[in-house]
Amino acid sequence: MTQQQTAGGDVRLTGISKTYGSFTAVHPLDLTVPEGSFFALLGASGCGKTTTLRMIAGLEEATTGTVSLGGRDITGLPPYKRPVNTVFQSYALFPHLDVSENIAFGLRRRGIKSVKKQVGEMLDLVQLGDFAHRKPHQLSGGQQQRVAVARALINHPQVLLLDEPLGALDLKLRRQMQLELKRIQTEVGITFVHVTHDQEEAMTMADTVAVMNGGRVEQLGAPADLYENPRSTFVANFLGTSNLIGGEIVSTGGEIVVEAGGGKLTLPSERCQAPATTGGRLLLGIRPEKISLAHADDADAIAAGRNRVTGRVVDSSFIGVSTQYVVESPAGKTLQVYEQNVDRREGLLPGSEVVLHWNPAHTFGLDADQDIDAGAASVEDAA
Numbered sequence: 102m103t104q105q106q107t108a109g110g111d112v113r114l115t116g117i118s119k120t121y122g123s124f125t126a127v128h129p130l131d132l133t134v135p136e137g138s139f140f141a142l143l144g145a146s147g148c149g150k151t152t153t154l155r156m157i158a159g160l161e162e163a164t165t166g167t168v169s170l171g172g173r174d175i176t177g178l179p180p181y182k183r184p185v186n187t188v189f190q191s192y193a194l195f196p197h198l199d200v201s202e203n204i205a206f207g208l209r210r211r212g213i214k215s216v217k218k219q220v221g222e223m224l225d226l227v228q229l230g231d232f233a234h235r236k237p238h239q240l241s242g243g244q245q246q247r248v249a250v251a252r253a254l255i256n257h258p259q260v261l262l263l264d265e266p267l268g269a270l271d272l273k274l275r276r277q278m279q280l281e282l283k284r285i286q287t288e289v290g291i292t293f294v295h296v297t298h299d300q301e302e303a304m305t306m307a308d309t310v311a312v313m314n315g316g317r318v319e320q321l322g323a324p325a326d327l328y329e330n331p332r333s334t335f336v337a338n339f340l341g342t343s344n345l346i347g348g349e350i351v352s353t354g355g356e357i358v359v360e361a362g363g364g365k366l367t368l369p370s371e372r373c374q375a376p377a378t379t380g381g382r383l384l385l386g387i388r389p390e391k392i393s394l395a396h397a398d399d400a401d402a403i404a405a406g407r408n409r410v411t412g413r414v415v416d417s418s419f420i421g422v423s424t425q426y427v428v429e430s431p432a433g434k435t436l437q438v439y440e441q442n443v444d445r446r447e448g449l450l451p452g453s454e455v456v457l458h459w460n461p462a463h464t465f466g467l468d469a470d471q472d473i474d475a476g477a478a479s480v481e482d483a484a
């Protein structure tokens with residue numbers, strides 16, 4: 102099904118902020134959500150996601166700044182005059198109405214009598230054709246959520262706002278609904294702005310993710326770009342897991358060489374997000390799945406040119422697709438290594454002396470004047 106889009110356009114936030122008394126929930130924010138994109142606002146609880154969303158919806162008055170849609174300033178418009186609909190975590194369907202009538206609600210309210218065709222299209226879109234005459238309490242959580250989405254989309258909003266809409270679902274259902282919502286968005290082509298604290302959810306669904314921290318957007322980009330090129334320790338730790346190793350810069354050029362943990366590690370200078378001068382400090386980042394492990398006895402077999410640090414396995418967990426190791430190393434704190442379960446080899450037992458090695462190209466560099474643990478503690482999954 103294709104939607105007729107009349108006056109499409111980007112959502113543009115300019116200098117938008119929100120203060121409650123002396124507390125700033127959202128610092129002045131500039132953000133453009135391209136028309137037709139699936140955009141995620143990602144961050145820990147309390148970082149200002151809902152407030153930002155509510156300012157787009159008009160449910161919260163901005164302290165400063167403007168919201169525009171397709172070039173039109175809508176800052177002064179009340180919620181019901183904005184071409185925007187919101188789906189909340191508590192989707193509050195009308196319990197006495199069946200699925201069809203819940204979906205038809207927005208049309209009925211506008212006095213539209215012949216709703217059958219449009220409701221039918223929506224039922225198809227969210228694949229609930231067989232459930233048209235059920236009441237909400239006769240549906241699963243995921244089905245109720247799809248009714249809520251259909252109920253919003255039937256109004257043909259230019260933008261659909263979703264505030265943790267999958268938060269109440271169990272993990273498996275949430276994964277299914279993520280793919281389902283993505284499919285629906287692709288099909289209708291409407292701009293979706295999705296708020297979540299779940300980084301996997303944001304990465305699975307969104308074209309663009311804005312990582313928020315303390316009322317500010319810390320970094321914005323495509324999921325793979327954020328993951329591979331975090332610009333701060335917060336993003337490196339909040340989005341997946343990063344090993345961060347502090348060291349001193351011994352030379353610069355096409356490659357930066359850093360002394361850390363008694364050895365030398367290199368990274369391509371274009372992957373360094375901080376000014377690099379000889380004698381200065383740097384944090385080197387490496388993702389756990391990019392590291393290989395060798396027994397210390399087999400260290401001679403490691404190809405030349407790889408970054409390597411020594412360590413001792415302190416913990417290992419077999420989780421099916423991979424084995425996750427925790428390794429103590431003179432390079433700093435404990436390091437995480439994920440080894441894909443491709444060839445069954447005997448796991449490395451805790452106590453094993455190992456060498457961790459990886460392609461220097463996978464190393465990223467961050468400013469050392471940051472909290473090395475920023476973002477790490479706030480990763481909690483509400484599953």
Ligand SMILES: Nc1ncnc2c1ncn2[C@@H]1O[C@H](COP(=O)(O)OP(=O)(O)O)[C@@H](O)[C@H]1O
Pocket residue numbers: 121124125126144145146147148149150151152153
């Ligand atoms: N009406 C309000 N009055 C005072 N503080 C508020 C109000 N609404 C939200 N806040 C505060 O603003 C911050 C951001 O809230 P919110 O946008 O709901 O965060 P998130 O959705 O990311 O969890 C939080 O610290 C919250 O306590």
Ligand SMILES: [Mg+2]
Pocket residue numbers: 150151152
């Ligand atoms: Mg919220």
